Amino acid sequence: MTWTQIYDPMGNLALSAFMAAIPMIIIFYLLAIRRTPGQIAGAAAVTSAVLVAILVYKMPVATALTATGMGAMYGVFPIFWIVITAIFIYNMTVETGQFEIIKNSIASITDDRRLQALLIAFAFGAFLEGAAGFGTPVAISAGMLVGLGFNPLYAAGLCLIANTAPVAFGGIGIPIIVAGQVTGLDTMKISQMVGRQLPFLSVIIPIWLVVLMSGWKSAMEVLPACLVAGISFATVQYLSSNFIGPELPDILSALATIVALTVFLRSWKPAKIWRFADEKAAATATKIPVYSLGTIIKAWSPFIVLTVMVILWGLKPIQAVIDAVSLKILVPGLDKAVMQVAPIAKQSTAMAALYKVNWLSAAGTALFIASIISAAILGVGLSRFCNIFVKTFKQLTKPLITIPCVLGLAYVMNYSGMSSTLGLFLAGTGSFFPFFSAFLGWLGVFLTGSDTSANALFGNLQAVTAQQVGMDPVLAVAANSSGGVTGKMISPQSIAVATAATGLVGKEGDLFNFTVLHSLTLAVMVGLMTYAQAYILTWMIP
Template identity: 80%
Template sequence: MTWTQEYLPLGNLALSTLAAAIPIIVIFYLLAIRRAPGQIAGIAAMITAFLVAVLVYKMPFTTALTSTIMGIAYGIFPIFWIVITAIFIYNMTVETGKFDIIKNSIATITDDRRLQALLIAFAFGAFLEGAAGFGTPVAISAGMLVGLGFNPLYAAGLCLIANTAPVAFGGIGIPIIVAGQVTGIDTMKISQMVGRQLPFLSAIIPIWLIVLMSGWKSAMEVLPACLIAGISFAVVQFFSSNYLGPELPDILSSLAAILCLTLFLKTWKPATTWRFPGEEKSSTTAATRPSYSTGELVTAWGPFIILTVMVILWGLKPIKALLEAPTLSIYVAGLHNAVIQVAPIAKVPTAMAAVYKLNWLSAAGTALFIASILSALLLGVGPGQFFRIFGKTFKQLTKPLITIPAVLGLAYIMNYSGMSSSLGLFLAGTGSFFPFFSAWLGWLGVFLTGSDTSANALFGNLQSVTAQQVGVDPVLTVAANSSGGVTGKMISPQSIAVATAATGLVGKEGDLFSFTVMHSLVLAVIIGIMTYLQAYVLAWMIP
């Protein structure tokens, strides 16, 4: 038995869009206004979406229930699997005392919190995004900043905002590759177009972070370092996306930023060493920190070196293909090919697949878990201590284990019911202003799904079809879906849940949402204006 999506269940687009927006309004209200814990907001929004799907969109009850359960399953694996394994590795370094060595070794580069944020939140976080994506960079880099002594709210917020720069090319370029598959547009062209949008954002994100963190006057003290980090990242991002393809921009850009910034800081220091207001001043400085042997440094950094190597190996195509071999593809009964997408979302009536892929070996979380075993051997952690720390980590993450699956359940029911498509069609109906709103369509997709990849799969074809209708090159709007989407990542409930789990802020999801939401909106406006200008004034920039 099949069911065909209806995008105007209330007879007109405005009312249907309002109905589809109810779950989003609920989660915005609970997080931003009531400052409710993430698990409460997530569950409330998921239940609301289920009711709207069944009562307004007339989705069969069992189909709606099955799609929600499928989303919950994806929230547990692979998303939560990444979070728990990433934080487990961090916890092992803390329990064994090695994180103190890591902190001090970073401090030998700089004691300044502003510069530490550039190195870890912006540069190292981008490297992890490019290698793995799907929550890994925020989980690792935010946890590291808290370990260094950062205010947890700032650690989480800074890492979420810093993650704006690399998201479109995350996970070895998978968002761009998916956009090409969905739309039939040459992947290289989409990569080139995104590479002519995001570098402008990447160049300003470092200074944006530091102004947010310490104010304008303080940011001016480290302006040279911000420019070094942002411009080196942006230049390599432009070059690699335009001439090499979508797979390597994040890896190469982040390495360029780390290298340039580290070399620069060996010869330049800010006039003052900045710390958070109220933070106790350390009795030691970069010059008086304890010195460590090469062996001690390698051992302390070893878990993160192993993590990085494993993530890179898992992303290499030949190895990934081998690891994918034992993947279990479970066709979800009652949902697989049971929901039919129709125009204008699909070019022709198309049955939506519902295949739960249990990629237990190729998942990024598995790479991290293997890294944890190797790290335990390196750190001298025995089996008993290994499982004790893992159990402690699991207990630490019990609330995110509710929040993340609930948010994925919300995303899946909105996708399969057609609610997301109603919202997309509303934005697509803006005529000649569509290039501006195409960025917001990507923003909406990432907010709903927590993934630029998923947003491109959800709205990529709609972007292409609408662009042709309004006389704009579809390469531009499909790229804008990805570029605009990166600005929604920082407020996606899924990302918020990962960040709070990594920084000990579970229950404070509303505070973190409020911390990032204005930055998300302003950056989305910037991408929207840029896309509009490229459509009508700077069309020569379109490949």
């Protein structure tokens, strides 16, 4: 039996939009005001969404629960599978002592704090965002900077702001992949569009960081290095996102930046070494071990193997072969059980519900194989390998609850028509919607702490609203992701991770004040860029 979506169940679009927004209001209140843990906030929000779908939208109980379950399953596979395998590789480098060598190999390039911030907060943080995401880069990079002698507040704040440029392609491209899944749009086109927005931010972020650290005059002393970092990152980010896909822009851009800066700093040095005014002399005299090239390559080998495997998995000929063994399940009770109607659909359309278990072609599988190869290189035996994996799983028990809850929330909102109601209401902004589409992404990441979750929550809403106002849906969904990255630095989850990594627990308010103005300024920039691309620079839309 087919159930038809209703977009104005209350007979008043504003009131219907309010009812549809209840799950958003709940998650905002729990995360932003009550500072409730993500897994609890996610569970409360998805529960409220199911209740609204059933009681207000009159969605059949079984259909609502099935839609929620399908979203939750996508949260487990392929998304959580990528998260656990990526962090597993990182944990393996830590457990074997190789990560210490990685850290020192970067820190040994320069003892100038401004340049260390570029290498670690900007470049290496982006690499970790690309490989793992979900809070890992800020925690690791901030901890490294504090270990090098940075003021904890600056270490945390700089890493949060630096994490702007890579977030949309974090976790092997998961935010873009999820955006494609929940909207039905071509993932490659979304990747291309985001790759035609974020590089503009990537160029200026290194300068932004150094100005924040040391002031404009001091930043001009290292302007050449800032330009090398920003331009190298932005160039590779654009090329990889437009011609390879969403999985590798962060990893390749970060590696290009690290290499470019390292080579550049061999022949160029700032006129004077800069450190924080309150740094103790002892803290600046830390001796860093000197390693052989072979030792450094071995330490970096897990991430080198990871990059190679992801590249191979993304090649079309290989992808065609390994994707052939996927299990495709038409979800009973949901597939063709929900009917979309005008004005959301041009004609009445039964929504498909296909759950694809691409167990071999999934990016997480590529990472797991990379972990096996890395274990052989690092001499990790089977027993230790299993112990580290179990430890990683225990470390991620809370995300294992949070991610499925947020994906379940997104799916039940989409299948019930709640997202469509909000989209129709937001269409009232008319020609100004391209500007506000970036702020919708900003709000989503502020609430959830994740560009992936924000795309799951608001991706379909963006696409629906874009269709209503005559905006290209690909641009709107891309703006959700690009605008979302500017909200990452002020999300309660990100701030909690940063304060925990730098010993600032209890001073979350200080860190929020440190980043909020930068967050809003960057969000305005993305909004203006999106507006220009919607009406003036339309040739930039793929």
